[in-house]
Amino acid sequence: MSLTERRAKLLSLLIGEYVDSATPVGSEAMVRRYELPFSSATIRNEMARLEEDGYITHPHTSAGRVPSDKGYRYYVEALMEERDLSAQIKQTIRHQFHQAGREEDEWVHLAAAVLARAVENAAVVTMPNMAESRLKRVELVSIQDTSALLVVVMQQARVKQQVLIFPEPMEQDGLTAISNHLNDAFRSLSAGEIGRSQVQLTQMEWHVANAVREILASTDAGGFDEAALEGIRTVLQKPEFASSDKVLNLLDVMERRNLGKYIPFSELADGSVTVMIGAENEQDAMHDYSLVISRYGTPGGITGAMAVVGPTRMHYPRTISTVRFLSELMGEMLTTFYDEPPVTEQGAGDK
Amino acid sequence: MSLTERRAKLLSLLIGEYVDSATPVGSEAMVRRYELPFSSATIRNEMARLEEDGYITHPHTSAGRVPSDKGYRYYVEALMEERDLSAQIKQTIRHQFHQAGREEDEWVHLAAAVLARAVENAAVVTMPNMAESRLKRVELVSIQDTSALLVVVMQQARVKQQVLIFPEPMEQDGLTAISNHLNDAFRSLSAGEIGRSQVQLTQMEWHVANAVREILASTDAGGFDEAALEGIRTVLQKPEFASSDKVLNLLDVMERRNLGKYIPFSELADGSVTVMIGAENEQDAMHDYSLVISRYGTPGGITGAMAVVGPTRMHYPRTISTVRFLSELMGEMLTTFYDEPPVTEQGAGDK
DNA sequence: CTTAGCACTCGTGACTGGAGAGTGCTAATT
DNA sequence: AATTAGCACTCTCCAGTCACGAGTGCTAAG
Incomplete structure (x- = not known):
C-alpha cells in the first residue's frame, strides 16, 4: 500500500x-x-x-x-534516509574503545554508555556468547579442608568460578592431580560432549567434572543478567513519562532479569538492524515503546546483541545508524582480540 | 533535651x-x-x-x-522498641541462604533481594572485601599469538581475569613457566608487598607481575559497581514519588557508579547498625531519604556492607532489625565457607 | 492543667467560562 | 479536478470562583 x-x-x-x-x-x-x-x-x-x-x-x-x-x-x-554517522563521531567512538581496557565486559559497558548517550534513549548490550562454550582449562585451588575454588576458563576468554565442597578433606596436591586429568581429558569439549564422554574417572574427578559441565551449560544458556544497561534516566526524562504511572512500566522492562523476556534477542536476523515499533512487540508492556536491535559478533561464532529502548517517538534514522555502527565496531573489536579459527582451535594440546 | x-x-x-x-x-x-x-x-x-x-x-x-x-x-x-524478627521468618531466610549456591555473589544478590522485600524499600549489598587482598594463584592461558588470559585467584575465593597483550608471541609452555615462577615468588603477598619485592624477574614476568599487582590493588580499592541493588521499583511506588521530579533524584542515587558517593560505607562503626535520617546525610541529594547501614563480615577480616535506602518516612524498627539480622547472617555464611585463620594462612607454600 | 467553643486558614475538588488550536465541511476559485 | 477561503464546531487548557472539610490557635471557663 x-x-x-x-x-x-x-x-x-x-x-x-x-x-x-x-x-x-x-x-x-x-x-x-x-x-x-x-x-x-x-x-x-x-x-x-x-x-x-x-x-x-x-x-x-x-x-x-x-x-x-x-x-x-x-x-x-x-x-527516511539513513544518514551514516559523521567520520568525526566514528573516530571519537573508536578512540574511546581503544582507550578502554582489553576486557569484553568493559567494551560491553562502554558500548551501552556510548549508545545510550548518542541516541538519547536507554541501551542494552549483552555480553558476547559463543554458540557453544568449550572448555579451555580447569583449575582447582584449595580453600579449606573440604572446599576448593573451581575456576573454569572457556574459549574467548570467559572465566567462571564456583566454590566446590568435597565430601572429604582434599590436599592441594590431590586437587592438582584432578585438574590435570580433567584438562587432559576434556580440553576443547563442550558441555554435551563432556556428558557423553566415556573417560574413566574417580569419584572425586566425576564430582568436579560434573560441576564443570554445569558451568559450561549455564554459560550457553546465556544470562542477560550480565548485560550492560545505560540511559534509563534519559528515557524517564522524556515528556512521555510526565505522568508517573508509565515509569513503573518501563522500570519493569528494565529490571535486569526481565530483559530477556521483553527483548527478543534470539529472533534476530544476523548482521542487520531490526526495528520493532510499539504494538509490533510481543509483550503488552512494550506496546508503547520501540526497540532497535542488532546482533554483533565475529565470523568465528562469538555473538551478542544490543538494543535501544525508547518511546515510539524516537529519532529512527539516527538510532538505526548508531546501532549499526556500534554493532560493527564491537564485531571488529572481538575479531581483533578474541577470535580463533572456528575449526583449528585444538592446536597444541591433543592427539 | x-x-x-x-x-x-x-x-x-x-x-x-x-x-x-x-x-x-x-x-x-x-x-x-x-x-x-x-x-x-x-x-x-x-x-x-x-x-x-x-x-x-x-x-x-x-x-x-x-x-x-x-x-x-x-x-x-x-x-522505638526494636523488635527482633520472629523465629519463623529468620528460619525461612536462613533456609533460602542454604538453598542458594555457594558463591558469595549469589549470597549478595539474595541478601539484597530479601532485604528489599522485607523492608519494602531499596537495598544495596556490596560484595565482601578483604582488608587487603592477597594472591593465591596466578594462571596464564594462551588466547592468540601475542595475547593471553590472566586469571588471578585471591584469598576468600575471589577471582579476577584480564586479557594481557605481550610484545612478542608466547607459547603456552612459556606462559606456564611464567605463572609457575610468579606463583612461587608471590604467593600470599599483597599488592604492596609484590611492589616492594626484590625477586629477579625476566621482562615478560615483570609485565605479568605488574598486571597482577594492579588487579590486587583495584580489588582493595573495592568497587561498589559489583554491589547488588534491589527494590528500586518498590521505593518509587511510594506516595513520596507521586510527583515525578523526585524520581530522577533517586535514580541518580541508585546508579551503580554513584553508590559509593551517596552511601558512606566507609565511615561505619563495626558491627552495629547506623541510621542516617534526611539531612543528616552529607550529600544534598540524599536529604529526603534515610539510610540504614551496617557492615558485615568475619573475624578473619572479610568485610562488606549493606544498606537500606528509602524516604525518611520509613518503618525504622523493622528496618533496623532486618538489617541487623541479615548482616549477622551474611557474617555467619562467610565464616562457615570462606574464613581462613587470619595469621596462619601461609600454610603449605613457604619456608 | 484541661477542655469546650469558635473564628480563621488552607488545600482540594467541582464547576464555569473564555481563549486558543485544530478540525471538517462547504462553497468559491483556479 | 484540485486548491483554497471561510466558518462553525469541538476540545483542551487555564484561571477564577466557591463551598467543604480538616486542622489550627486562641480564649475563657471548668
Missing part, C-alpha cells in the same frame, strides 16, 4: 516535527514551519486521508496529528 | 501513624484512632510544643503534623 508522493512527504515532515516537539502537530503549524506551497486546508485534506489509511491519528478532535505505529513503520521502511 | 512522657508517647504514636498513612496527622484523628484520654485541644497544645522544639512540622497552616528529621532521630534513639 503506497502513498502519493505528497502524502509521503507530508508524513515524513510530520514525523520529523513530532519527534522533535513531542506535541501533536496541526495543519497550520505544518505549513508555517516548512513553508509548504499549499494552504493549511489542503494539508488538512491530506491528513484526513493519511488518518483514514491509518498512518496518523489524533488524540482528540481538536488536536493535531500524531504518527501511529503504522506511520512510523512506513517511515522507517520507505521514507 | 528530653521530652515529657506524654509528649514522647505522642510523638511515637504520631510517627507510627504517619509512617502508615503517609498523610499529615491531625489532633482529632490522633485522639479518635488511639482513644487517648485527652481531648483534641490538649493534643493540639502538646503538638504545638513538639513543633516549637523542632520534632514535628506543618506543611501548611491547616494541615496535620509531620515528623521532622529531628523527630525521627529522637524516635530511633529513645522511643
